[in-house]
Amino acid sequence: MTDLLKLSGVHTHIGRYHILQGIDLAVPQGQVTMLLGRNGAGKTTTLRTIMGLWQASSGEISLAGDRIENRATPDIARLGVGYVPESMAVFSDLTVKENLVLAARDGPLDDTQLDWIFGFFPALRRFWLSRAGSLSGGQKQMLSIARAIIEPRKLLLIDEPTKGLAPAIVMALIECLKEIKRKGATILMVEQNFFAARELGDNVLIMDNGTIVHRGGMAALASDVPLQERLLGLSLEAHQ
Amino acid sequence: MTELAANDPLPKPKRDVAPILLPIALALLMIPLIGSTSSWLTLTAASLAMGMMIFIMASGLTLVFGLMDVLNFGHGAFIAVGAYVATLVLAPFAASIQADSLWVNLAVLAPAALLSMAVSGALGLLVERVLILPVYGQHLKQILMTTGGLIVAEQMLYALWGPQIIPMPLPSSLRGSFILGDVAIAKYRVLAMLIGLAIFIAIQLVLNRSKLGLLIRAGVENREMVEALGYRIRRLFLGVFMTGSALAGLGGVMWALYREQVHASMSEDLTVLIFIVVIIGGLGSIGGCFIGAILVAMVANYGGFLLPKLALVSNILLMVAILMWRPRGLYAVTSR
Numbered sequence: 001m002t003d004l005l006k007l008s009g010v011h012t013h014i015g016r017y018h019i020l021q022g023i024d025l026a027v028p029q030g031q032v033t034m035l036l037g038r039n040g041a042g043k044t045t046t047l048r049t050i051m052g053l054w055q056a057s058s059g060e061i062s063l064a065g066d067r068i069e070n071r072a073t074p075d076i077a078r079l080g081v082g083y084v085p086e087s088m089a090v091f092s093d094l095t096v097k098e099n100l101v102l103a104a105r106d107g108p109l110d111d112t113q114l115d116w117i118f119g120f121f122p123a124l125r126r127f128w129l130s131r132a133g134s135l136s137g138g139q140k141q142m143l144s145i146a147r148a149i150i151e152p153r154k155l156l157l158i159d160e161p162t163k164g165l166a167p168a169i170v171m172a173l174i175e176c177l178k179e180i181k182r183k184g185a186t187i188l189m190v191e192q193n194f195f196a197a198r199e200l201g202d203n204v205l206i207m208d209n210g211t212i213v214h215r216g217g218m219a220a221l222a223s224d225v226p227l228q229e230r231l232l233g234l235s236l237e238a239h240q
Numbered sequence: 241m242t243e244l245a246a247n248d249p250l251p252k253p254k255r256d257v258a259p260i261l262l263p264i265a266l267a268l269l270m271i272p273l274i275g276s277t278s279s280w281l282t283l284t285a286a287s288l289a290m291g292m293m294i295f296i297m298a299s300g301l302t303l304v305f306g307l308m309d310v311l312n313f314g315h316g317a318f319i320a321v322g323a324y325v326a327t328l329v330l331a332p333f334a335a336s337i338q339a340d341s342l343w344v345n346l347a348v349l350a351p352a353a354l355l356s357m358a359v360s361g362a363l364g365l366l367v368e369r370v371l372i373l374p375v376y377g378q379h380l381k382q383i384l385m386t387t388g389g390l391i392v393a394e395q396m397l398y399a400l401w402g403p404q405i406i407p408m409p410l411p412s413s414l415r416g417s418f419i420l421g422d423v424a425i426a427k428y429r430v431l432a433m434l435i436g437l438a439i440f441i442a443i444q445l446v447l448n449r450s451k452l453g454l455l456i457r458a459g460v461e462n463r464e465m466v467e468a469l470g471y472r473i474r475r476l477f478l479g480v481f482m483t484g485s486a487l488a489g490l491g492g493v494m495w496a497l498y499r500e501q502v503h504a505s506m507s508e509d510l511t512v513l514i515f516i517v518v519i520i521g522g523l524g525s526i527g528g529c530f531i532g533a534i535l536v537a538m539v540a541n542y543g544g545f546l547l548p549k550l551a552l553v554s555n556i557l558l559m560v561a562i563l564m565w566r567p568r569g570l571y572a573v574t575s576r
Contacts, residue, residue: 051468077470089465091458093573098454105470147469 001028004155004186005050010059010069012042012049019045021210023059027155027203032177032187034197034218036232037207043190044086046207047157050188051083052076064154078105080154084161086190088144092133096124096143099132103147110151117146120176138169145173149180156180158189162196174199194232198222206231259527259570263534270542278422283541289429291537292436293498295530297491298514298521299443300484306460306524306573308477310372311379314386315488315514316507317393321363322356322489323496323506324397327406329355337411345411353493360489361482363393368481390507397504406502414497432494439487440530447526456480460524460573516555520562522569531570535562 005027012020019042027033035043048054050061052073061069068076077083091099100109118125121142127135132143141161148156161177162170174196181187181200191197197204201218214221214231221227267284274280301315329352330337336348371389375381410428417424447453459466459473466473495510496502517536521528536555543554550557562570 053464053468072472073464073467074470074472077468083468085465085468089462089468091461091465093457093461094454101451102454102458102466102471103469 001031003027004029004064005188006060006062007046007050008060010046010049010061011057012045012054013057014045014054019210020049020056023207023210023212025205025212025215027186027188029186030184031202032181032185032189032200033203033205034201035188035190035205035207036192036194036197037213038233039192041207042210043207044159045210047083047159047188047190050076051081051157080152082148082153082156084144084148084156084158086159086163088137088140090132090135090140090143090147092131094132095129096132096135097128099143099147100124100150103150105151113150117149120172120179121146138165141165141169141173145176149185154186156185156187156189158187160190160192162191162193170196256571259531259566262570263531263538266535266538266542270538270546273546274542278424279545281423282425283545284538285423285425285429285433287538287541288534289426289432289436289537290498290541291534292433292440293491293494294513294517294537295436295533296439296494297488297510298517298529298533299439299526300480300487301514302518302521302524302526302529303456303460303480304484305518307456307463307480308372309377309379309463310481311382312367312372312386313383313511314367314371314388314390314393315484316511317367317390318360318363318485318488319492319495319510320397320502320504320507321393322360322492323408323502324401324406324504325356325359325489326352326493326496327401327408327502328352330408334409337409340412342411342413345413349411353490356489356493357486360492361486364482364485365478367485368478372481390511394504394507401502401504403504407500408496408502409500410497428497432498435494440526443526452476513555516559520559520569522566522571522573524573525569525571528569528571528573532562 003026007023007025010020010023011018023042023046025033025046035046037043045054049056050068052068052071052075056069059069060067063076063079063081066079068079091102094102100114104110123135123139124142124146127139132140135143145158145161148158158177161173165173170193177187177200187200189197189200191200198218204214204216204218204221205212206214214227270283271277271280274283297319300318301312304310304312304315329348333348336344339345367386367389371385372382375385414428414431417426418430445453447457455466455471455473455476459476463473492506495506499506513536517529517532520535521530521532535558539554539558540551544551547554566572
């Protein structure tokens with residue numbers, strides 16, 4: 001399995017704070033890699049640094065062999081990287097349709113892709129011409145994910161998609177992401193919900209204090225309770 | 241495939257019409273206070289014309305703040321430069337301006353306005369690249385840089401054209417008034433209303449009916465996410481900045497014709513006025529800017545007629561009242 005995304009010795013400073021302190025990670029093609037860790041460990045900063053939203057102070061980031069650490073965010077997006085931020089960041093003054101029209105950068109909306117998305121997110125069809133700002137939190141998250149998958153992407157960076165959502169919506173989102181995974185997507189996902197992480201993840205990376213402190217298969221971590229307790233402070237079983 | 245359990249009905253979006261009703265209510269309230277219907281109609285027409293000119297000058301500023309988060313205290317320079325550049329065309333063709341034919345007048349006026357817009361837009365490009373690019377995201381430095389730019393531009397105008405006030409007479413065919421019974425409405429004010437309204441409609445169409453407009457509206461709300469979708473928003477910033485500068489130049493020509501004179505300090509006088517309009521309207525909101533401009537003009541005209549001594553502070557009082565009612569302006573667009 002080839003690695004689609006690679007980070008080597010990546011450091012990121014935000015103001016006078018040294019957030020990422022030498023990150024080395026690889027995201028294999030066609031797999032879901034979960035990025036776990038406590039609050040403030042540097043997970044969101046990692047995604048934002050990959051996306052070019054914060055500039056890496058040193059280190060190398062490569063996507064399908066191309067160096068991207070010095071590229072501007074729009075150029076990284078145009079290489080086929082979709083980004084779902086933690087805040088969802090839907091354009092609340094725009095309608096659902098307009099949000100997706102903007103996301104479909106290179107042409108009109110593809111009806112087949114839209115129908116596939118509506119299969120998961122029927123609310124988006126229902127509220128097609130409604131302002132995104134009037135959607136519920138779950139519906140906004142659907143729109144945010146739909147925006148990232150409206151066109152084929154090489155890599156999806158997804159930041160805590162289940163945060164603050166009702167359990168029923170979390171379950172449905174997991175099903176949706178599984179389907180995206182089955183279609184061969186490569187995903188790097190930050191997640192605090194261990195159940196969701198276990199359901200979706202092929203690989204797992206655990207961060208602490210701006211470094212990767214564990215890497216391996218999700219199945220191995222899920223079956224190793226002492227390791228979970230040591231790295232994450234609680235077990236997956238306790239979280240269910 | 242699972243259907244998400246998220247089909248709760250949406251709350252009906254509330255149409256916020258209160259700001260739209262505000263100038264209408266103010267105008268109606270003035271009828272008994274002014275007493276004479278003809279005076280009221282004349283003042284109302286004057287307010288609408290003045291409001292449209294202020295809107296043209298302020299619209300660029302509100303978009304620039306909303307999209308680029310730039311506090312451009314030098315916006316007034318584009319207004320003054322626009323007015324001065326127009327004299328370069330209007331002065332040599334003074335005879336054509338004084339001709340009795342509307343078409344001959346317009347044949348001079350239109351190129352003068354277009355040249356003003358082109359020069360102001362080009363100056364906008366220079367200002368953005370030289371003064372603003374190094375201070376993106378730093379409001380205090382933006383204020384210092386753009387205020388400095390305004391002073392430099394003003395002194396350059398003094399150096400090039402001299403300190404004297406330059407007359408800019410109205411074209412013959414735009415002098416005089418349309419008489420409707422007892423009411424006289426100046427022809428130029430009607431033209432100003434039509435141009436202002438046309439620009440407002442054009443901006444609304446671009447913002448609401450085109451992908452470029454979608455990008456601008458999305459960029460006003462969240463620039464970072466627009467970039468994460470793959471759009472090079474810096475180029476869009478520059479285009480909006482130049483368009484805003486060009487509109488300010490057009491507004492400068494219209495204002496100079498309204499006052500029938502040009503002087504370098506007009507930029508300072510108008511900067512305060514257009515900032516009041518932009519703040520009242522809500523930073524980044526074109527609709528708010530449109531209503532704010534009409535309100536400011538109404539307060540100036542009605543206030544000047546009823547309470548001349550209050551005219552100097554009337555706009556500040558209006559801004560205080562609006563911000564006490566809506567602290568982020570009539571229509572808040574940005575989260576800033």
